[in-house]
Amino acid sequence: MDSAVNANPPGERPALKWTQPVVELAGTVYTQKELATPPAGVQIALAGRSNVGKSSLLNALAGRKQLAKVSGTPGKTRSVNYYLVHPWEILLVDLPGYGYAKAAQGERRQWGGLVQTYLSGAVKPRALLLLLDIRLEPQKLDMQMATYAASLAIPVEPVLTKADKVNRQQRNRCQKTWEGILGVAAIVTSSRDREGIRGLWERIAALSGASGTEPATAGAP
Numbered sequence: 001m002d003s004a005v006n007a008n009p010p011g012e013r014p015a016l017k018w019t020q021p022v023v024e025l026a027g028t029v030y031t032q033k034e035l036a037t038p039p040a041g042v043q044i045a046l047a048g049r050s051n052v053g054k055s056s057l058l059n060a061l062a063g064r065k066q067l068a069k070v071s072g073t074p075g076k077t078r079s080v081n082y083y084l085v086h087p088w089e090i091l092l093v094d095l096p097g098y099g100y101a102k103a104a105q106g107e108r109r110q111w112g113g114l115v116q117t118y119l120s121g122a123v124k125p126r127a128l129l130l131l132l133d134i135r136l137e138p139q140k141l142d143m144q145m146a147t148y149a150a151s152l153a154i155p156v157e158p159v160l161t162k163a164d165k166v167n168r169q170q171r172n173r174c175q176k177t178w179e180g181i182l183g184v185a186a187i188v189t190s191s192r193d194r195e196g197i198r199g200l201w202e203r204i205a206a207l208s209g210a211s212g213t214e215p216a217t218a219g220a221p
């Protein structure tokens with residue numbers, strides 16, 4: 001047999017090259033009514049307490065400074081933002097942050113309505129990235145969020161934020177705690193240092209069924 005026809009013999013796969021996905025804001029919705037007809041397609045949701053660093057993480061993922069607004073005054077965003085990821089054509093769905101102590105009753109009800117409508121809706125996300133501040137012990141609202149997603153059969157992926165703010169020992173302890181609670185290894189990130197950002201993209205790709213890599217073309221750097 002002519003070996004030349006065997007283009008890709010075992011052990012000689014082409015090297016895989018990472019390409020930074022491009023992220024763009026595809027839409028923002030403020031009401032449950034608008035959420036009732038969600039866009040179709042593969043979706044990965046992000047949730048976390050207000051001020052956990054969700055906007056910063058989205059910006060770090062996108063490699064852009066101002067895709068999502070980083071807030072000095074937490075608790076201001078009461079919307080669901082859809083971010084389209086190229087070239088995988090999946091959506092990152094940014095859910096409003098919870099647990100802002102000064103939020104008015106009506107605001108909390110609106111938050112609950114949006115999150116519940118989205119998560120229990122017709123287009124379920126493949127996974128919920130649950131953002132957790134690496135400096136904090138598990139909070140009641142985080143546990144409730146995780147339990148709620150699990151009750152809807154949505155896999156919960158713990159993503160620890162602000163890793164630059166703790167030492168090795170604190171980081172390990174937080175990782176172990178969440179792995180014990182959720183049974184999944186937590187991804188450690190820092191938007192400031194960009195630690196874990198590529199790893200998070202790879203996790204997102206795996207969860208959504210996108211490969212995240214493409215064969216390196218000859219002569220590519």
Ligand SMILES: Nc1nc2c(ncn2[C@@H]2O[C@H](COP(=O)(O)OP(=O)(O)O)[C@@H](O)[C@H]2O)c(=O)[nH]1
Nearest residue numbers: 050051052053054055056070071162190191192
């Ligand atoms: N040191 C550090 N600060 C962060 C990091 N991520 C976010 N922050 C800060 O935490 C605050 C809240 O961030 P933001 O992204 O607006 O949080 P959000 O409310 O969850 O969207 C801001 O002051 C950010 O600068 C990080 O990785 N490291």
Ligand SMILES: [Mg+2]
Nearest residue numbers: 054055069071
């Ligand atoms: Mg934000």
